Amino acid sequence: MKISLNWLRDFVEIPADTDPQQLAKLxxxxxxxVEGVESQGEAMNKIVVGQIQEIHPHPDADKLRVTKTSIGKETVQIVCGGSNLSEGMYVAVALPGSQVRWHGQGDLITLQETKIRGVESFGMICAGEEIGVDQPTGDPAIEGPNPILDLSALKPTPGTPLAQILGKDDTILTVDNKSLTHRPDLWGHYGIAREVAAITNKHFKAHKSEVTFPTTGTTPDVQVKEKKLCPRYMGVLIENIRIQPSPDWVKKRLHSAGYRSINNIVDATNYVMAEFGQPLHAFDSKKVNTGVIVRTAKKDEKITTLDGVERTLNKDTLVIADHEKPLAIAGIMGGANSEVDDQTTSILIEAANFQPSSIRKTSVKIGLRTEAVQRFEKSLDPHLAEQALHRVCEIILQVSPGATIAGPVTDVRNFKTKVNTITLDIKKLCSKIGKEIAPEEIARLLHTIQFGAEIKGKKIKVTVPTFRPLKDIEIEDDIVEEVARLHGYDNIEPKLPELPIKLPLENRERVQKHVLRRLMSLGLGFSEVYNYSFYSLKDIQKTLLPEELHEKIENFLSEDQTHLRVTLVTNMLKNVAHNLKNFDHFKIYEIGHTYQDLQEYFPIEEKKICGMIVKPKKEGTNVFYDAKGAVEAILGSLRIAGYEMRKGESLCTYAHPNKYSGYFLKKNGEELAKVFEVHPLVLKNFDLEKVSIGCFEINFTRLMQSADRSDMKYKPLPKFPGTTFDISVLVDTKTEVGTLQKAIATTDKQLIKTVELFDIYQGSNIPEGKKSLAFKVVIRADDRTLTEAEMKPVHEKIFASLKNLGGEIRA
Amino acid sequence: MQENLKKIQNQALQEIDQCKDLKSLQDIEVKYLGRKSELTELMHKLKDLSPEEKKVIGPLSNEVKTYIIKKIETTRGALEAQEIEKQLNSELFDITAPGTKYDLGHIHPLSQIQYEVEKIFSDMGFAVMDGPEVESEYYNFEGLNIPGDHPARDMQDTFFVKDKMSDRHGRLVLRTHTSPVQVRTMEKYGAPLRVIVPGRVFRYEATDASHDTTFYQVEGLLIDKNISLAHLKGVMAEFLSRLFGKEVKVRFRPGYFPFVEPGIELDFSCLICNEKGCSVCKRTGWVEFMGAGMVHPNVLKSGGIDPKEYQGWAFGFGLTRLVMMRYGIDDIRLLQSGDLRFLQQF
Incomplete structure (x- = not known):
């Protein structure tokens, strides 16, 4: 919201030497x-009044002319393309160094002394749009594409700064609307001035209306059918209106507050809204049939609003209607059918109060957010309507000479004036602010913002003025805020709380997550990615997932983000595709939430870890084992106990059906992790045919909640040497390594310490349908050095068990 | 014989002294100490001598032998050192060729800063909490004193989940802030309470270089008896100073959030210009950091805590913004791009 410093001066003293930046900071x-401070004069720095002395044609350009222009002390040569130039005309001259907007478009540029088509030009004769100035009032509109601003009507002296003759001596503060969400009283200059008075210790000059209303005459007929939705409706008729442009002082004010000038009546209502924060509406009373009815709309009732849009209303919409048609959507926008136009001679002024939540709901529903909505939805004071009505009459009588108030004001009141008092506990206040503030000082601060404050022992009885609604000031804490901010947050010294030393509640999951990241990134060499929680229906199809497991976003922003992810795999496959442009081998992982819709209200939300190992296809025969090794390293480093690996069981559409295993808790069969190669069809769908991807998914939530951890216990180092021996065995390709490994290990559980596979070979020298496996076995006794005689039977037992499984011992 | 021995010793010494390389030293060793050397032969003859002669010649010949051995060893040491040095001097080595590559991965910058934040608060006795990202309207809004028709709902454009409705909870939403965890934590643990909640939040907002639908926040909550705004100032100044590794000041100004009262905006002193004003702080000397305030009594009540007995503050700041500030990242979307060229920089 734009606030004019000069306008504020109507209600509070702001000394001329006040630094606007300091005031803004305060x-x-x-x-x-305050988001911005803009001095109008500064923008017109180095733009002065000039008078054209001579006009000559440009030797090289038909459309340009060369002028001799007086800029006070001297006369300079300026080249100009304006079509409305004449000798003796007063113009705005932008001198070298000033800033203008070329043809009113683009960024500001700084002028320099230059040659235009070979002719020297000292500055520029400006069109209004180039320096953000409207043609002064009283001049006929000038035809032409870029009419030069004609200042002749103002009879200025050449050389005078333009800002001075246009009265651009104001400073505009831009206040952040969001920070006024709870302060309806600050939605106009009057309320802002009240705050400025409080924080600068100045007297606030309250407005006193000088308008008098006749006790007899025509008075508008108003029926309020929806008393709850319309706590107050005031109306008055004004006759002998003449619609015309507003005088300069109104235009100037509206302009500085960011409003467009329309005509004297509409401007008067906007003026009062910008001043008091109370939206008003003027109906052409001749277009109102009999009287005004405040009612909800009939089903499918239609109205064309002032913006020219036809809108269909529903039964919740509050309208201002006459006896035949709706005239306005209450508190939001007027209708075209009762608009004030050039022919209007009498008007009905509405100053009303509407229920905030109903205004808000309607505004959201019809998608129309106006200045009026912004104010009404914040709980305006019903008393403000009266003040604003008086003020607008006062202004209309000034801007439309001859206008007369037709009769008394109609005032339908459906609210009670209730004095809002709050008892403030002084000790509590100080304890919340963290500073001792004397009761007298608290009372003084409250008085500056027109609150009543009466000290009663350890309490203060606070009376809240009506312009601060209940939504804003309702409880003791709201008063604490007023006192704290007025006292000044800067005056609160930082303190550290004196709290008992206490270990925070443990969150093992959080701690482990960071441990895991270090392991994954700094140990196993994976890089961490973050992805969105959404993907598209197309992504779901590409990953072969069932759509029904997904939560859908009702108001998605793009077609790429319509469903909530049930797996991290999908978006990570997109990461793989993206990174293949720059890398051919890489490992990535993500830790994030997945959300599964099981037709309950809340989805199943779990934390998952997903890792991918990406290699070019020809080097990718081992990616499954790469992923398997990573999972086992992770489970090992977290010391997870009591799990087993077997063929994957749960439906996993994106896993290669044969290269898919699961890790399960032995005690309850819960799945902790999956290891797989990505399904070739899914790879194809994501254009990833040239790579192999080994992947794992760990259910981190379950891992942290259900899995047991092994105790770490020291084992004495072996006292006696062991021996290592290698066995190479030829087996059927169908025979699994795990089976053989288990067979070897169980032949002598006492003496066989480890069994490791160190080679798999298929190819030349190996018969079709067979593979050669080589194991390294460590044999050791804990209490003695084994003799040859003791070891031999162990070897033989191993050979025997391998032969039992169809193996042929090679060495 | 005595003289002979002396002669041998002198001769050997002379030759050793003149010796210039290991090879000739080896030859000298063989010549004087070898099986066929004069000295060995001489020592063989000892047995033929008379006992008196033996007494003299025996020790003398040993002395000579030891002396030569020592001399050879010393010289060998010196020659070996010379040889190594010579070799080193003649070796060429390019130290500018690249080092061996170790395949380290990278931790996402958001995770790194989140860890730092958690660590600092954890050291101050705050527990780190979690909550669901898909949240109910109740926890996201009503429980935080933001009823359905409240204008503040405009401040937080919300994603809604389709077809999910509950009488108690309202519609299902993607949480717009980490604040719902305030109520959840109060319900679960009661007062006193000292927690932070880092997490992912969502806004229904058009995306550009500085706005994204998804970003990270850190919520903080301290509830006890007599907790004040002064403590908020103290704790945040402590936190920021530790995080940035230099003394940071904090400033409050009024701010409006329905779940706190008083509500404040917290700025910290610009680290670039030390409050003098620069482009980073938009010439104000202060950088906007977060919203905070004293927890509204209605929120305490939602969490089952008696506002007459307990009071405290809450805050919420943007972790994503902090990461962007720390590393000078100019496009928020890079954080969720999964692009390794970006991630490998951290």
Whole structure:
């Protein structure tokens, strides 16, 4: 919201030497954020009045002319393309160094002394749009594409700064609307001035209306059918109106507050809204049939609003209607059918109060957010309607000479004036702020913002003014805020709380997550990615997933983000595709939530870890084992106990059906992790045919909740040497390594310490359908050095058990 | 014989002294100490001598032998050192060729800063908590004193989950802030309470270089008796100073959030210009950091805590923003791009 410093001066003294930046800072620290401070004069720095003395044709360009222009002390040569130039005309001259917007478009550029088509030009004669100035009032509109601003009507002296003759002596503060969400009283200059008075220790000059209303005459007929939705409706008729442009002082004010000038009546209502924060509406009373009815709309009732849009209303929408048609959507926008136009001679002014939540709901529903909505939805004070109505009449009588108020004000009141008092516990207040503030000081601060404050022992009885609604000031804590901000947050010294030394609640999952990241990244060499929680229906199909497991986003922003992920795999496959442009071997992982819709209200939300090992296809025969090794390293480093690996059981559409295993808890069969190669069809769907991807998914939530951890216990180092021997065995390709390994290990559980596979070979020298496996076996006794005689039977038992499985011992 | 021995010793010494390389030293060793050397032969003859002669010649010949051995060893040491040095001097080595590559991976910058934040608060006795990302309207809004028609809902554009509705909870939403975990934690643990909640949040908002639908926040909550705004200032100044590794000041100004009262915005002193004003802090000397305030009594009540007995504050800041500030990242979307060229920089 734009706030004019000069406008504020109507209600509070702001000394001329006030630094606007300082005032803005003060306001930011005590009340609400000022986002910008703009001095109007500064923008017109180095733009002065000039008078054209001579006009000559340009030797090289038909459309350009060369002028001799007086800029006060001297006369300079300026080249200009304007079509409306004449000798003796007063113009705005932008001198070298000033900033203009070329043809009113693009960024500001800084002018320099230059040659235009070979002719020297000292500055520029400006069109209004190039320096953000409207053609001064009273001049006929000038035809032409870039009419030069004609200042002749103002009879200025050449050389005078333009800002001075246009009265651009104001400073505009831009206040962040969001920081006023709870402060309806600050949605106009009047309320802002009240705050400025409080924080600068100045007297607030309350407005006193000088308008008098006749006690007899025509008075508008108002029926309020929806008393809850319309706590107050005031109306008055004004006759002998003449619609015309507003006088300069109104235009200037509206312009500085960011409003467009329309005509004297509409401007008057906007003026009062910008001043008091109360939206008003003027109906052409001749277009109102009999009287005003405040009611909800009939089903499918239609209205064309002032923005020219036809809108269909529903039964919840509050409208202002006459006896035949809706005239306005209450508190949001007027209708075209009762609009004030050039022919209007009498008007009905509405100053009303509407229920905030109903205004808000309607505004959201019809997608129309106006200045009025922004104010009404924040709980305006019903008393404000009266003040604003008086003020707008006062202004209309000034801007439309001859206008007369037709009769008394109609005032339908459906609210009670209730004095809001709150008891403040002084000790509690100080304890919340963290500083001792004397009761007298608290009372004084409250008085500055027109709160009543009466000290009663350890309490203060606070009376809240009506312009601060209940939504804003309702409880003791709201008063604490007023006192704290007025006292100044800067005056609160930082302190560390004196709290007992206490170990925080343990969150093992959090701690382990960071441990895991270090292991994954710094140990196993994976890089961590983050992906969105969404993907598209197309992604679901590409990953062969069932759509029904997914939560869908109702108001998605793009077609790529319509469903919540049930697996991290999908988006990571997209990462793989993206990174293949720059890398051919890489390992990535993600730790994130997945959400599965099992038709309950809340989805099953779990934390997962997904890792991918990506290699070019020809080097990728081992990616499954790469992933398997990674999972086992992770489970090992977390000291997870009591699990086993077997063929994958749960439905996993994106896993290669044969290269898929699961890790399960022995005690309850819960699945902790999956290891797999990505299904070739899925690879194809993501254009990843040239790579092999080994993948694992760990259910981290389950791992942390269900899995047991092994105790770490020291084992004495072996006292006696062991021996290592290698066995190479030829077996059927169908025979699994795990079976053989287990067979070897169990032949003598006492003496066989480890069995490791160190080679798998298929190819030349090996018969079709067979493979050669080589194991390294360590044999050792804990209490003695084994003799040859003792070892031999162990070897033989191993050979025998391998032969039993169809193996042929090779060495 | 005595003289003979002396002669041998002198001759050997002379030759050893003149010796210039290991090979000739080896020859000298053979010549004087070898089986066929004069000295060995001489020592063989000892047995033929008279006992008196033996007494003299025996020790003398041993002395000579030991002396030569020592001399040879010393010289060998010196020659070996010379040889190594010579070799070293003649070797060429390019230290600028690259080192062996170790395949280290990278931890995402968000995870790294999150860890730092958790560590600092954890050291101050705060527990680290979690909550669901898909949240109910109740926890995301009503429980935090933001009823359905509250204008503050505009401040947080919300993603809704389709077809999910509950009488108690309202619609299902993607949480717009980490604040729902305030109520959840209060319900679970009661007061006193000292927690932070880092986590992913979502906003229904058009994406550009500084806005994304997904980002990270850290929520903080301290509930006890007599907890004040002064403590918030103290704790945050401590936290930021530790995080940035230099003294940081904090400033409060009024701010509005329905779940706190008083509500404040917290700025910290610009680290670039030390409050003098620069482009980073938009010439104000202060950098906007977070919203905070004293927990609204209605929120305490939602969490089952008696506002008459307990009070405290809550805050929420953008972890994503902190990461972008720390590393000078100019496009928020890079964080969720999965692009290794970006990730490998951390």
């Amino acid at each position: 306001f930011t620290i005590h009340t609400a954020e």
